[in-house]
Amino acid sequence: MTGKRSAGLLLYRRTSGGTELLLAHMGGPLWARREAGAWTVPKGEYVPPEEPLAAARREFEEELGLPPPEGAYVPLGEVRQSGGKTVTVWAVEADLDPDAIVPGTFEMEWPKSSGTLRAFPEIDRVAWCAPDRAEELLITAQRAFVDRLLNHLTPFTPP
Template identity: 60%
Template sequence: MSSRAERSAGLLLYRIADNGLEVLIVHPGGPLWAKKDDGAWSVPKGLYDADEPAADAARREFTEELGSPPPDGPLLELGEVRLKSGKVVTAFAVEGDLDAATIVSNTFEMAWPPRSGRTQQFPEIDRALWCDPDTARTKLNPAQAAFVDRLEHTLSDR
């Protein structure tokens, strides 16, 4: 393992609905994730290089994974978490709205079925979901649940 962990940046979209705070989370696409739910969801995010500002990468990845640009509003810094894989994820939050049913994700290729010699394309994100913070904490990768806690704390201080 290299001494430099991979770095991802993501953007947690939030809105204040009639029933309170809601956040938009995404489910990874492809056959490896098809039957996984709780603990498998994520903040829209992706890898970035050291020469790209994390906030710029978060906005770029949001656009690539959801098919529309994020709102132009001010970003709230949510800090970093380290995933079990060692990857470090930096996240920001921005207030806005988006129809989760209309997302169009970029795609990736992988050999599938295994050892078949064939490659197939899959969406990087197969669905998005607006949910309350408790549902988000259950569905998100456990390390990323901290972003929801930090967002709630930040909003309560306003």
């Protein structure tokens, strides 16, 4: 059996200060007081035969409550997270107002072993970040997507 798979969209925009990436802070009580390693590319799980890009677009809308942006989707490949999940991501240039998101929710027992199910937002906020800040905040494995995007935006030119 293969492990869990997720697909997501990494939005980027070009500003006078440089490139910025849109990251999502994971919701729920386990992440509430964490910053470093508690941010992610907006993504979600899918099961083949659903195509990863279709899943990334669907999950973007489910997670943020906004339609996925139109534009050229740049494949950034996949990474394997420490828990074993494989994450596939595409970058797309778009602007989005972080205040416009309407996050989806999930239920979990909280407090733990209380028998009480509570609903929490899948993500509790999104923010535009410079690439260096994004690498500090993202889950470790997903930091590779920042480098891959920057390599795509500034192709190597031999001397």
